Amino acid sequence: MARYGMxxxxxxxxxxxxxxxxxxxxxELPVEVSFIKFHEIETGVFPNVKNExxxxxxxxxxxxxxxxxxxxxxxxxxxDGIVLxxxxxxxxxxxxxxxxxxxxxxxxxxxxxVEKCRFCVDLVAEGKQPACVxxxxxxxxxxxxxxxxxxxxxxxxxxxxxxxxxxxxGKTKIYYVR
Amino acid sequence: MVWGTxxxxxxxxxxxxxxxxxxxxxxxxxxxKAVTVRMTGRFISPVLMGIGLLLLIVDAEAGLKNPLRFIxxxxxxxxxxxxxxxxxxxxxxxxxxxxxxxxxxxxxxxWIEYIGVVFAIGTAMYTGFLIGVIGTVPLxxxxxxxxxxxxxxxxxxIAGTLLVSGIVNKQVVHLVTxxxxxxxxxxAVEVFLIFTMFLITSTSNEAAAESVAxxxxxxxxxxxxxxxxxxxxxxxxxxxxxxLINDRKMSQTNEGLQVAAAGSHSIVGTLVTEMxxxxxxFTLRFLILAAAVPIAFL
Numbered sequence: 001m002a003r004y005g006m007x008x009x010x011x012x013x014x015x016x017x018x019x020x021x022x023x024x025x026x027x028e029l030p031v032e033v034s035f036i037k038f039h040e041i042e043t044g045v046f047p048n049v050k051n052e053x054x055x056x057x058x059x060x061x062x063x064x065x066x067x068x069x070x071x072x073x074x075x076x077x078x079x080d081g082i083v084l085x086x087x088x089x090x091x092x093x094x095x096x097x098x099x100x101x102x103x104x105x106x107x108x109x110x111x112x113x114v115e116k117c118r119f120c121v122d123l124v125a126e127g128k129q130p131a132c133v134x135x136x137x138x139x140x141x142x143x144x145x146x147x148x149x150x151x152x153x154x155x156x157x158x159x160x161x162x163x164x165x166x167x168x169x170g171k172t173k174i175y176y177v178r
Numbered sequence: 179m180v181w182g183t184x185x186x187x188x189x190x191x192x193x194x195x196x197x198x199x200x201x202x203x204x205x206x207x208x209x210x211k212a213v214t215v216r217m218t219g220r221f222i223s224p225v226l227m228g229i230g231l232l233l234l235i236v237d238a239e240a241g242l243k244n245p246l247r248f249i250x251x252x253x254x255x256x257x258x259x260x261x262x263x264x265x266x267x268x269x270x271x272x273x274x275x276x277x278x279x280x281x282x283x284x285x286x287x288x289w290i291e292y293i294g295v296v297f298a299i300g301t302a303m304y305t306g307f308l309i310g311v312i313g314t315v316p317l318x319x320x321x322x323x324x325x326x327x328x329x330x331x332x333x334x335x336i337a338g339t340l341l342v343s344g345i346v347n348k349q350v351v352h353l354v355t356x357x358x359x360x361x362x363x364x365x366a367v368e369v370f371l372i373f374t375m376f377l378i379t380s381t382s383n384e385a386a387a388e389s390v391a392x393x394x395x396x397x398x399x400x401x402x403x404x405x406x407x408x409x410x411x412x413x414x415x416x417x418x419x420x421x422l423i424n425d426r427k428m429s430q431t432n433e434g435l436q437v438a439a440a441g442s443h444s445i446v447g448t449l450v451t452e453m454x455x456x457x458x459x460f461t462l463r464f465l466i467l468a469a470a471v472p473i474a475f476l
Contacts, residue, residue, distance in 0.1 A: 056475075065314070069259065070254060070257060072247065073250065073254045087240075088247075089250050090247070091240050091244075092237075092240030093238045094237075095257070095259055098180050098181060098309070098314070099314055100314065101313070107239070111239075111240060113240045114240075166475050
């Protein structure tokens with residue numbers, strides 16, 4: 001049993017959207033639907049300013065708020081800590097979309113099912129990397145087992161002092177370097 | 179807006195339906211002679227709840243396409259929506275039973291009616307808890323919201339019942355003075371609750387302050403001040419106060435009593451008040467959903 005997680009280095013991200021496109025390809029999403037959303041913020045005071053780019057997707061929260069509000073138990077967490085939606089159980093009530101602190105969920109209007117990043121469970125089961133990770137041109141994304149202290153991702157999180165977006169909103173499994 | 183007008187209408191109808199059921203139960207005890215009002219409340223309650231549920235089903239696209247999935251709604255007890263599904267189910271069963279007995283002119287089993295009363299209150303409160311537990315939206319995430327929704331549910335329930343009763347038989351609305359007094363106090367409480375909620379919530383954090391600002395002087399301020407405050411609250415408070423003063427005057431003179439007994443005086447005031455309360459009730463839900471600003475995560 002693993003506890004899969006990711007580290008995203010915002011200093012390396014150039015905002016090329018390659019991860020978003022590869023995610024759309026992997027999950028066969030229509031153009032207007034994406035599991036990865038880009039947010040840009042400016043910090044600092046002139047002349048010491050910086051523009052940060054955040055690629056935000058499902059943060060795979062521990063005790064995920066979307067899971068506890070889902071009335072049909074369509075949202076669940078796998079043994080490996082990946083938060084998933086069972087498309088056969090989802091009624092499309094959108095309660096999870098309202099509850100998600102990261103606005104990481106979108107509704108597929110063809111099926112009505114609410115979807116989000118799945119950490120590419122199928123690829124990961126084959127021992128491969130999620131599509132967004134393997135496609136990243138600047139290797140800004142590292143994926144692996146957070147419970148394994150020797151995994152590349154665990155080491156990188158410690159090395160770069162990566163942190164969740166908002167620690168006060170509960171534990172998540174995506175860490176950001178700023 | 180993830181949840182928009184359809185869900186606002188559903189929240190409004192659920193509250194209205196619960197309020198109408200409670201109104202009719204109160205009327206049946208307090209005014210046994212006000213048959214029209216009692217019957218109206220009992221008939222409109224399950225019908226309005228049914229319309230509300232239809233709206234909900236239409237909004238839940240995946241369920242609409244695969245209706246059997248709705249059975250899963252009963253499975254997750256940590257979700258307020260599941261709890262609400264049970265409340266609404268029991269409330270509707272009791273509501274349909276009471277309406278059916280009324281239709282068949284049979285005696286209503288009082289225990290089933292009491293169960294209905296309990297789940298009607300549950301349904302009205304659930305609409306507030308449903309969005310109240312969402313920590314992501316500070317405007318909703320306040321303990322006062324379920325109370326506001328219950329007060330509004332009772333107020334719209336009385337309004338809906340009296341409006342339809344008035345159209346069916348205009349004499350009856352003057353028989354139920356205590357209901358009007360309750361109604362007036364509910365409206366006053368609603369003003370106080372909205373004021374309290376906005377004042378306290380706006381100080382809690384940035385997102386909450388943004389929500390309140392969009393209502394009070396931003397994007398939704400026209401709807402807020404004109405439709406909700408002026409039409410939905412102040413107008414009915416003024417008209418209803420005048421009506422109650424008038425009722426008192428009429429009951430003090432012989433001519434007044436005759437006019438009241440004949441039912442020949444106008445009920446325009448009542449119709450206008452009740453209609454505006456209903457408009458206000460829907461607008462309240464709509465604004466609370468529309469002005470939701472989620473917390474910033476960056």
